[in-house]
Amino acid sequence: MMTKREGTHDFDQIGRQIASHLEQGIRDGIFPGGICSLTVGSRPPIVVARGHTSSGQQSRPVDADTIYDIASLTKVVVTLPLVLLAVQQGRLSLNDPVVKHLPELEAGPDAEAKRRITLYHLLTHTSGLPAWRPYFLEGSGRAAYLSLIAAEALDGTPGGQVIYSDLGFMLLGFTLERVWDEDLDQLARRLLFSPLGMSMTAYKPLEALAEHAPRIAAAEQGNGYERDMAIRFLSERTDQRSLDMLKRAASFSWRQGTICGTVHDCNAHYGLAGVSGHAGLFSTIADLERYMKIWTAETAPLLINPVLRQFAARTHTSGCSPIQRALGWEASPTGGTLEQVVAGCSGGDLISPAAFGHTGFTGTSIWHDPLRQATLITLTNRVHPTVSTEILQWRRAHHNRIFALIMPCR
Structure with a gap:
């Protein structure tokens, strides 16, 4: 009415x-x-x-x-509601230090400050973690990404500022997989998409929604935008790690044709096999x-x-x-x-x-x-x-x- x-x-x-x-x-x-x-x-x-x-x-x-x-x-359609459901079920508290669930985060610089980062800080983008890094030029897989984030110095203090951070939502995705002992895409399907009737929502749609592949809207022709962003970022740094990554960027197997059905974001695509808490x-x-x-x-x-x-x-x-x-x-x-x-x-x-x-x-x-x-x-x-x-x-x-x-x- x-x-x-x-x-x-x-x-x-x-x-x-x-x-x-x-x-x-x-x-x-x-x-x-x-x-x-x-x-x-x-x-x-x-x-x-x-x-x-x-x-x-x-x-x-x-x-x-x-x-x-x-x-x-993806951050608010998958990662946020799954964190809230985990809180409701007593699996997580928003005040939990991230290292409680991901102790690997302490193995790097700013360890004392990183021990103060909570799930609340990650959700509000106040952790002090950097906004973005081209980690896909260095490694792939959850263990490698967790190690790379642990090796990263903070750009701010926990709770002290807002830095919109993909890295923080990657960590939230890893945390969810730990506390539920289930891959993020399966977890999202079981707890969100199926109960809500979201039958046309998925990670890796060329697999999960294969019969509907012709309905997928095209993305960029190649990875030129993020390739240039990575090269710009690395060119402004003088440390040996960045110089090595810059060399890899020159010979990296960037996608050339029209991207359609694989995630546009390079960290999600190359680094995390299409499934992440920040994109995909x-x-x-x-x-x-x-x-x-x-x-x-x-x-x-x-x-x-x-x-x-x-x-x-x-x-x-x-x-x-x-x-x-x-x-x-x-x-x-x-x-x-x-x-x-x-x-x-x-x-x-x-x-x-x-x-x-x-x-x-x-x-x-x-x-x-x-x-x-x-x-x-x-x-x-x-x-x-x-x-x-x-x-x-x-x-x-x-x-x-x-x-x-x-x-x-x-």
């Missing part, structure tokens, strides 16, 4: 606005196609698709069954709608305890940075200059103080605003055929245009 508040919106106008902005992104060459879902209250989602899954002659039109590499949305997941718009019921459902059965859910979605870093972090999620910004706030928040300028969301490098995003009872999910492949840097501006404008049409309910 439609509520009075839902009846005040012109959903046809909202649908036209979504379509118009997707079409603008296609005309501007930001992505070849995309799909957007907007849910307001109890009303069925507005779903709008435009464009194609690639720029090639044989490309398919984007539709509700198109499968996207959702990149860092593929999904569809409908499955992500199902997933967001974890965060929006008000009646039983609830996968996550409501108290823990509310705690996870609120701001936890107000003293650290104008770019706010919840547990896993990005939170609505507070403090800082207007320039810092606007530049830092992927949700745009109009989200309420209670809103939370996340983005993926490949051109994906989820934002939920509880005061509007609205969830906006957007999937694009802005990395095809090459990476477009204009997605950041497009995304904020997209969120502004849509959220401006939805009135808060209180």
Whole structure:
């Protein structure tokens, strides 16, 4: 039944606005196609698709069954809820030192500080770990990656700052595998995807969703973007380890053709066989709608305890940075200059103080605003055929245009 508040919106106008902005992104060459879902209250989602899954002659039109590499949305669609489920079952505490579960982390520099890093720090990106490293040039496999992260000096102090870190979510994935004694992809399927009916969501979709492979949207043509990023990063360093890695980068077997069906992220692909806590997941718009019921459902059965859910979605870093972090999620910004706030928040300028969301490098995003009872999910492949840097501006404008049409309910 439609509520009075839902009846005040012109959903046809909202649908036209979504379509118009997707079409603008296609005309501007930001992505070849995309799909957007907007849910307001109890009303069925507005779903709008435009464009194609690639720029090639044989490309398919984007539709509700198109499968996207959702990149860092993996952090909040897999790793975060599995940590919360482990907390509910008493397998983990958010205050657990990471070394309790991964003692290998102490075998390197800053051991004393690393002993103070908790799961809470990893979830809020306040551990002090670096943001990114091209570890795939040095090794592969979980044991090798854990050793490489242990050998890394911290870029900050535990709890002292926000550094958005892929490394931290790799460690969370390793922790989950330890405490459940199960591979992360199997764990996610058993505890999340199957119970939620997310039948089109998986790591390694060419294996797990093989019959649906033609529905996968294309990613970058080769690994040029991350190759150049690795070379730039290593060229700025003078230590012998980095110089050796720079030599390996010159002869590394970078992917050359269009990436489609294997994860775009190089650490996930080359280093961790497609399965990681920070990236690797593929999904569809409908499955992500199902997933967001974890965060929006008000009646039983609830996968996550409501108290823990509310705690996870609120701001936890107000003293650290104008770019706010919840547990896993990005939170609505507070403090800082207007320039810092606007530049830092992927949700745009109009989200309420209670809103939370996340983005993926490949051109994906989820934002939920509880005061509007609205969830906006957007999937694009802005990395095809090459990476477009204009997605950041497009995304904020997209969120502004849509959220401006939805009135808060209180």
